[in-house]
Amino acid sequence: MQNLIEALCEIWEDLAGGVLEPKVVRWVFPFATTFFIFAVLANFVDLIPGVGSIGYGIRDTASSLPFALTEAHTPFFRPPTSDANLTFAMASIFFVMSLYWALKYNGPVGLVKHVFAVKVETNKYAFVPLFLLFIFIGIMESFSILFIRPVALALRLYGNIYGGETMLTMSLAQKSVFWSVLLSLPGYFFETAVCALQAFVFAMLTIAFVGTLCTPSEEHGH
Numbered sequence: 409m410q411n412l413i414e415a416l417c418e419i420w421e422d423l424a425g426g427v428l429e430p431k432v433v434r435w436v437f438p439f440a441t442t443f444f445i446f447a448v449l450a451n452f453v454d455l456i457p458g459v460g461s462i463g464y465g466i467r468d469t470a471s472s473l474p475f476a477l478t479e480a481h482t483p484f485f486r487p488p489t490s491d492a493n494l495t496f497a498m499a500s501i502f503f504v505m506s507l508y509w510a511l512k513y514n515g516p517v518g519l520v521k522h523v524f525a526v527k528v529e530t531n532k533y534a535f536v537p538l539f540l541l542f543i544f545i546g547i548m549e550s551f552s553i554l555f556i557r558p559v560a561l562a563l564r565l566y567g568n569i570y571g572g573e574t575m576l577t578m579s580l581a582q583k584s585v586f587w588s589v590l591l592s593l594p595g596y597f598f599e600t601a602v603c604a605l606q607a608f609v610f611a612m613l614t615i616a617f618v619g620t621l622c623t624p625s626e627e628h629g630h
Contacts, residue, residue, distance in 0.1 A: 417441075423612070427619040435509055436618050443498065444611035447489060447565065451603035454487035454573050455596060490570040492562065499562035502614050506553075510621035522621070523549055557617050561610060568606045572599040 420441065424433050453459055462484055488494050514522050524546035530538050576599060579591035 420444075424615050427615055428622065429624075432509065432513065432618065432622045435512075436615055439505060440611040440614050443502075443614060444607050447498075447610050448604055448607035450488040450494070451569055451607055452600075453485075454490065454569060454576070454599060454603060456485075459483070459485045459487060459573075487569055487573055489565055490573045492566045495562040495566040496558075498565070498610075499558040502561060502617075503554075503558045506557075506614075506618050506621060509618055513622040519621070523553075553621070561613055561617075564613075565606055565610050568602060572602055575599070 421433065421437055424437050424440065428436060510519050510522075524543055526535065526538050526542050572595075576592060576595050579595050580588055
């Protein structure tokens with residue numbers, strides 16, 4: 409088991425090393441690994457029977473069971489990552505740390521140059537229009553760094569896990585036990601893969617997003 413875990417860690421570190429410089433890997437690898445472990449465990453809560461389907465709701469009068477519900481409006485337990493508050497908190501932590509690493513790697517002035525500087529060879533005639541173009545690109549990238557990337561991280565994880573929870577709840581809520589089992593079994597296998605994959609994607613996106621901020625860029629002038 410130890411050898412398996414060490415092998416997986418080496419593969420994971422090699423993946424990070426393919427995107428980041430060695431010193432940046434030392435900063436980001438423990439962070440991304442922690443996110444992956446937390447996310448995969450939180451996602452797998454979705455697979456525990458009763459999670460999302462046991463709670464307060466509309467009583468099923470057609471059922472002979474005393475506490476049967478047609479729908480649980482307020483479940484006692486839910487997968488942590490099916491709550492947008494948690495995924496946005498995770499994305500906020502990533503946002504703060506990514507800016508910290510970007511400033512640590514580039515410096516304040518270097519970070520501004522990294523985002524807005526002209527990054528292609530040019531001459532004195534083409535420099536001004538290219539400068540204006542890269543200013544526009546830098547503004548768009550700044551919007552991506554400050555807003556789009558954290559929101560995309562949060563909503564991707566939240567949406568996939570919430571959708572999986574809804575799918576499993578609907579399949580288990582069938583009137584017939586036969587149809588309930590028939591529909592839920594494939595759903596459980598599918599959701600197992602989705603839970604692991606979404607945790608991996610979340611961690612890899614944190615590495616990729618940091619990689620766009622912590623890479624050497626050559627400035628070209630006229």
